[in-house]
Amino acid sequence: MTAVADAIPASTAVDARKAGRLLNMAIVAVLCAWVLLPIYLIAVNAMSAPADVTGWPKRAWPGFHFGSLSFFINYAGVARAMLNSVLVAALTMIFAIGLGAPAGYALARFRFPGKEPFRLLVLMTRAFPLPLLALPLAVLFIRTGLDDSIIGLALVHTVLALPFAVLITYALFMGIPRELEEAAWTLGCTRVQAFRKVVLPLALPGIAASGVFAFVTSWNEVFAAAVLTVQNRTLTAFLIQSLNISPLPLKFAGGAVLILPALIFLFAVRRYLFSLWGIANR
Amino acid sequence: MTNPRLLPYLLLLPATLFLAFFFIMPFVQVAWMGLSADGALSLDQFRTMASHWKFQPALVNTLLLALIVVPMQLALALGMASIVTGMGRGREVVLYIWTIPLGISDLAAGIVWLAILDQTGFLNSALYSLGLIPGQVNWLTYQSPWLLFAAVIVAEVWRATAIMLVILVAGMGLIPKEYYEAAEVFGAGAWQRFVKVTLPLLKPSIQTALILRTILAFEVFAVVIALAGTNLPVLMGETYTWQFAMQRRGVAAAYALVILGISIAFTVVFLLALRTREEQRA
Numbered sequence: 001m002t003a004v005a006d007a008i009p010a011s012t013a014v015d016a017r018k019a020g021r022l023l024n025m026a027i028v029a030v031l032c033a034w035v036l037l038p039i040y041l042i043a044v045n046a047m048s049a050p051a052d053v054t055g056w057p058k059r060a061w062p063g064f065h066f067g068s069l070s071f072f073i074n075y076a077g078v079a080r081a082m083l084n085s086v087l088v089a090a091l092t093m094i095f096a097i098g099l100g101a102p103a104g105y106a107l108a109r110f111r112f113p114g115k116e117p118f119r120l121l122v123l124m125t126r127a128f129p130l131p132l133l134a135l136p137l138a139v140l141f142i143r144t145g146l147d148d149s150i151i152g153l154a155l156v157h158t159v160l161a162l163p164f165a166v167l168i169t170y171a172l173f174m175g176i177p178r179e180l181e182e183a184a185w186t187l188g189c190t191r192v193q194a195f196r197k198v199v200l201p202l203a204l205p206g207i208a209a210s211g212v213f214a215f216v217t218s219w220n221e222v223f224a225a226a227v228l229t230v231q232n233r234t235l236t237a238f239l240i241q242s243l244n245i246s247p248l249p250l251k252f253a254g255g256a257v258l259i260l261p262a263l264i265f266l267f268a269v270r271r272y273l274f275s276l277w278g279i280a281n282r
Numbered sequence: 283m284t285n286p287r288l289l290p291y292l293l294l295l296p297a298t299l300f301l302a303f304f305f306i307m308p309f310v311q312v313a314w315m316g317l318s319a320d321g322a323l324s325l326d327q328f329r330t331m332a333s334h335w336k337f338q339p340a341l342v343n344t345l346l347l348a349l350i351v352v353p354m355q356l357a358l359a360l361g362m363a364s365i366v367t368g369m370g371r372g373r374e375v376v377l378y379i380w381t382i383p384l385g386i387s388d389l390a391a392g393i394v395w396l397a398i399l400d401q402t403g404f405l406n407s408a409l410y411s412l413g414l415i416p417g418q419v420n421w422l423t424y425q426s427p428w429l430l431f432a433a434v435i436v437a438e439v440w441r442a443t444a445i446m447l448v449i450l451v452a453g454m455g456l457i458p459k460e461y462y463e464a465a466e467v468f469g470a471g472a473w474q475r476f477v478k479v480t481l482p483l484l485k486p487s488i489q490t491a492l493i494l495r496t497i498l499a500f501e502v503f504a505v506v507i508a509l510a511g512t513n514l515p516v517l518m519g520e521t522y523t524w525q526f527a528m529q530r531r532g533v534a535a536a537y538a539l540v541i542l543g544i545s546i547a548f549t550v551v552f553l554l555a556l557r558t559r560e561e562q563r564a
Contacts, residue, residue: 024365027365028365028369028372028376031362031380032376032379032380034440035379035380035382035383035440036379036382038394038395038397038398038440039382039394041394041397041398041404042393042394042397045397054402055402056402056406056407056418057402057406057407057410057411058402058403058404058407059407060404060407060408098296099296099297099300100297102293102294102296102297103293103294103296103297103298105293106289106290106291106293106294107294109290110289110290112287112290112291114291114294115290118294118298121298121301122301125301125305126493126494126497126549127493127497127545127546127549128305128309128497128542128545128546129497129500129501129518129538129541129542129545130305131501131518132312132521132538132541132542133304133305133308133309133312135308135312135315135521135525135531135534135535135538136308136309136311136312136315136535137304137308138525138531139311139315139531140308140311155304156304158300158304159300159301159304159305162297162300162301166297191286191289216385219387220385220386220387220388220389220390221387222387222388222389222503222504223501223503223504223518223522226522226526227522227525227526236387236389236504239389239393240389240504240507240508243507243508243511244511248400248402251393251396252393252396252397254393255389255390255393255394255396255397258386258387258389258390258393259385259386259390259394262385262386262387262390263382263385265385266378266381266382266384266385267378270374270377270378270381273377273381273384273448274377274448274451274452274455275452
């Protein structure tokens with residue numbers, strides 16, 4: 001091994017390293033294009049006139065015509081579906097944080113019997129295909145009058161989002177030194193005051209980030225939304241139920257509209273993606 | 283003041299009650315729905331399900347899709363995570379781009395790839411302008427199920443590799459640099475370092491990534507509907523059809539139990555096959 005290495009002149013070794021680096025950069029560029037190109041193309045479709053969207057052959061740049069988008073927005077039921085999607089996602093966010101953050105705090109700060117079983121319960125949700133919950137809950141919701149309602153669907157989406165909210169806030173509170181809180185107690189703060197004045201300001205950006213994850217989870221969910229809503233359809237439910245009857249411009253504008261908020265939100269929380277989401281998932 | 287010993291339980295109570303009511307109970311209910319007919323224990327729902335001609339293709343397609351897509355994604359995500367971990371400048375930007383699909387729903391991904399693969403789509407347009415095809419080619423028809431299958435695989439790899447990437451990048455960040463330095467001192471090349479240091483220490487992250495991704499792969503639904511309509515039956519799609527179009531909730535529940543069964547079986551396999559002893563943790 002070393003004999004071979006010695007036999008190669010130093011300049012060749014440098015060349016090889018340079019070639020390796022170039023190859024690496026090429027792979028990175030190709031993978032970036034692999035992710036971005038399809039998003040660009042759906043954007044091209046969304047920003048072209050309906051005639052161009054169904055036309056042939058297609059151009060690879062947009063006509064900057066908002067005919068497709070306005071056709072989509074004005075299509076019967078779309079505006080309502082978008083509003084429903086936002087409402088369900090916002091409720092899901094509130095439920096997931098409201099239920100999840102206290103649990104995350106308890107897991108991070110206390111040792112108590114029952115802690116492991118609870119963690120296990122949260123982790124167990126991973127092995128379950130959660131959107132299937134919509135089947136039995138559809139029956140329950142009809143009985144309780146929650147069928148085809150924003151709040152009913154938000155409750156189902158909360159089951160999807162809650163485990164992540166718990167694990168993320170758990171990781172978050174673990175990262176805030178307990179000593180800070182204890183110092184506040186010795187200075188005369190009550191437990192609640194110490195939490196509000198010391199822990200909460202530090203945790204707030206992370207909590208907001210986990211709220212965003214909950215929002216996106218709900219915004220993107222298709223199966224439960226399609227099963228549980230009829231009149232009050234969300235955007236995903238609307239799109240999937242009208243896929244076989246809707247014209248192409250409508251589909252593509254819908255696809256682009258579905259992607260947009262996710263892009264913005266992910267950009268907003270990119271700092272937390274690895275520190276919280278990645279670690280919390282272990 | 284509340285008893286501090288009770289406080290953690292108080293904090294966990296809302297989340298626990300919620301999960302008991304909206305996660306555990308519904309799954310018990312769905313088991314009963316699938317395993318009963320007219321209020322008595324019965325395998326009728328399963329018999330109806332299994333005797334329908336679409337059951338076997340749906341089961342085979344779902345398993346096959348997962349068996350092809352998940353290993354591809356693991357390999358790709360491992361490669362991407364290794365590249366990004368070794369990167370200096372530009373790392374943040376590349377990571378943001380590569381994780382964009384994390385926020386994209388399976389429905390949107392299906393629509394995005396429909397825009398490319400459709401008869402008047404961008405792929406045909408590009409091939410046509412290069413003179414490679416004489417006119418429009420219809421790739422996505424029931425006459426070529428393998429192409430439908432391939433389209434779904436491409437869309438799934440495009441969309442859902444990011445979730446594994448995030449978990450693996452976070453996991454790689456936890457591996458101490460000293461291990462790599464030591465391996466280099468002993469003459470290990472880049473490949474050897476990857477196989478002897480990265481892979482073993484990354485096992486917990488790989489396990490999590492595999493479990494999460496496999497369960498999601500069994501839930502494949504909207505991508506398939508968007509790209510293949512009903513020409514490529516999958517379990518989740520059949521569940522939806524029985525629940526919604528045919529109004530046979532018991533049969534839908536039987537499907538749900540099949541998906542649940544394979545999900546739990548695969549989770550257990552991953553838990554056992556990729557067990558890590560405490561001292562092996564990074």
